[in-house]
Amino acid sequence: MKTSKILYFYIALWALYYLQGTLYPTGSIISQVTLLVALLLSLYYIIAVNKIARNPRYIQALNMMVALVTIYGFIRLLESDSTGTKWDVFLKEFYYSLLPIYVFYYYSLKGQINKWMILLFAIIFIIVTIFYYFKALNEALDLLGSENVTNNSGYYFVPLVPLLLLLDIKKILKYVLLLVIGGFVLMSAKRGAILTYVICSIEYLYFELLRASNKTKLFVLFFSAFILVAGYQVSMKVIESNVYLSMRLDDTRAGNTSSRDIIYGKLVDNIENQNSFVKLLLGNGVNGTMKISGSLAHNDWLEIAIDMGIVGLLIYVFYYIAFYSLTKRSHRDKQTSALLIILTFCFVRSFFSMSINDMYIVTTFVMGYCIGQSEYQKRLNNIRKVNV
Numbered sequence: 001m002k003t004s005k006i007l008y009f010y011i012a013l014w015a016l017y018y019l020q021g022t023l024y025p026t027g028s029i030i031s032q033v034t035l036l037v038a039l040l041l042s043l044y045y046i047i048a049v050n051k052i053a054r055n056p057r058y059i060q061a062l063n064m065m066v067a068l069v070t071i072y073g074f075i076r077l078l079e080s081d082s083t084g085t086k087w088d089v090f091l092k093e094f095y096y097s098l099l100p101i102y103v104f105y106y107y108s109l110k111g112q113i114n115k116w117m118i119l120l121f122a123i124i125f126i127i128v129t130i131f132y133y134f135k136a137l138n139e140a141l142d143l144l145g146s147e148n149v150t151n152n153s154g155y156y157f158v159p160l161v162p163l164l165l166l167l168d169i170k171k172i173l174k175y176v177l178l179l180v181i182g183g184f185v186l187m188s189a190k191r192g193a194i195l196t197y198v199i200c201s202i203e204y205l206y207f208e209l210l211r212a213s214n215k216t217k218l219f220v221l222f223f224s225a226f227i228l229v230a231g232y233q234v235s236m237k238v239i240e241s242n243v244y245l246s247m248r249l250d251d252t253r254a255g256n257t258s259s260r261d262i263i264y265g266k267l268v269d270n271i272e273n274q275n276s277f278v279k280l281l282l283g284n285g286v287n288g289t290m291k292i293s294g295s296l297a298h299n300d301w302l303e304i305a306i307d308m309g310i311v312g313l314l315i316y317v318f319y320y321i322a323f324y325s326l327t328k329r330s331h332r333d334k335q336t337s338a339l340l341i342i343l344t345f346c347f348v349r350s351f352f353s354m355s356i357n358d359m360y361i362v363t364t365f366v367m368g369y370c371i372g373q374s375e376y377q378k379r380l381n382n383i384r385k386v387n388v
Contacts, residue, residue, distance in 0.1 A: 004117075006041075007107050011121060013038040014100070014361045018128050021135040035096065042099035049102045052109070056375055061322035062101060064315050065356070069094040072308060076286040090286050097359040104368025109376050113369055115168045122163055125362050126177075129156050133184055154188025154197075155349070157181045159363040161200045162341035165207060165334045166366070171216075175223050178204065182231055192352050199348060200341050201231075207337040259295075260352065266293040267302045283309030300350035316356070320347065326371060335370035342366050 013034050016023070020031040046066070049059060069091065076087035107113050133153045140149035160181050164174045178201060185197040205224040212220040270292045274280045288307040289297045297303035304312045320343075327340040342363060349355040359367075 004112060007103075007112070007117070010038065010041055010103055011124065013041075015124050015128050018132050018361070021139070022131045035092070039092075039095055039099060042095070042103055045102045045106050046099065049106050052106075056322075056326065056371060058322040058326055058371060059105070061315075061319040062098065065319050066094075066098055068308060068312055068315050069098075069357075072283075072286055072312075079285070081287070085287055085290075087286065093357040097357045097364070100361060100364040101368045101371075104365050105372040106368075108369045108372025110372075111376050113373075118163075118166050118369070119168065121365060122160075122167055125365075126160060129153070129160065129360075129362070130184070132156060133188070150190055151188035152190060154185045154190035154193030155353070155358070156360045156362070157184045157188075158193060158197050158200055158345050159342060159360055159366060161197070161204050162338035162345075162366050163362055165204065165338045165341070166369070171208070171220065171223070174208075175227055178227060179231060192349060196345050196348050200345050201227075203337075203341050203344060207334075207341075211334065211337070260298055263289075263293045263295050263297060264299065264302060267297055267306055271305060279309065281309045282311055283307045296354065298353055300355050303354065304356075319356075326374070329374065333374075335373050338366050339370045339374075342370075 017031055017034045017038065020026045020028065024030050046063075049055065050063065073087050073091040073094070076085075076090055079087075104113070133151060133156070136153040137149065137151050140151060158181075161178065164177060167174065182197060182201065185193050188194075205227065209217065209220050209224060267289060271280075283304075284291065284306055286307060289295065289303055292306065297306065300316065301313070304316050308315075323343055323346075327336055327343055329336045346355045346359070346363070
C-alpha cells in the first residue's frame, strides 16, 4: 500500500468511526474494529515519529502525555473498583484524542500532504461533523424527551475555523463557511463552544487581514467587518427565537455555571487539605474527581491535579509550554496562525471542559499538519543554506 493510500485509508477510518449512529448503530462491531485499526496504525506512527531525529519539543511533551495516561490507565485496570470510568474507556478517550497527531505530523514532515488532500479532508469532515451534530441532537432529544437540549458536538465545529486558513479556496467562500460554522455552534446552545468560536473567529479574521496583500487588504477588512456585524445580527435573532438558548445565556450572566463552582470548590478544598504526600504528588488515580465531588471536574487542570497529582500537572504545563513555543514564528505564516487558533481553543476550553481527552480529528489534523509542515520548511531551508 503506497504512503498516500495509507493516509487516505486512515482518514476514511476516522470518518467511518464518527459516522456511527448515522450510517450504522452506535457501538457496533463496525465502530469497534474501525477504532481498533485506527489506533493500531497510530501506535505504529508513534514509533516511526520517534525514530526521526530532531523532532520539535512539542513531540517530546506529547510523548510524555501519552506515557502518563497509559500508566494511569493500566493502574486503573488493576483496581477492583468497578464504578466510574473504566480503564479501557479512559485510554480510548486519550488515545483517539492524542495519537492521530503523530500520523498527520509524520506525513506532513515528509511533505506528503498537499493542498488537494487538505481540501478533501475539509470536505469530508465538514460533512461528517454536520452528520455528527444531528446524530448527537437526536440522541439528546430521545434521552431527555424535550426540545430544550444542549448539543456537545458544538465543540467539534470550532476547530473547523483554523482549518479554513489552510484551504486554497476563494476568501468569500471561507467567510460563508465561517458563518455556517457559527450557525451550528450557536444552535448547539453549548456556552463554552460559543465562547471559543467567537474568540477563534476574531483571531481568524485578524490573521486573514494580516496576511492580505496591500491590494486585497481593503476587501478583507470590509468583509471582516461585514462578518462581525452580520454574525452579531443573526446571533441576536437566533437567541431571541430560541427560548432555551436565551435562558442558558441569561444563566451565564447570572453566574449559573451548571454547578461547576460547587464541583471546583470541593476539588480545591481537597487539594488544600490533602494530608497524603503521595496523593498530592501522584494523585488519586483515574476517577479521583468522581470519588471526591461525585462528578468529573469539567476542568483539565483540576482533573489532572486530582487524578495524577503534581507530577501529572507539571507534565501538562510542559505540554502547553511546548505547544505555545510552536506559535512564536511569524503569524503571517498560515500554519503558525492556524496553530495559534487551535492553541487558543484548547487552552480556553481546558478551564471549563475536558479538552485534552476530547480533541476532535479536525483538531489533531490541523495540529499534526501544521507542526510537520513548519518543521519540513525549516529543514528544507537548512538544506538550501548548506548547498549555497
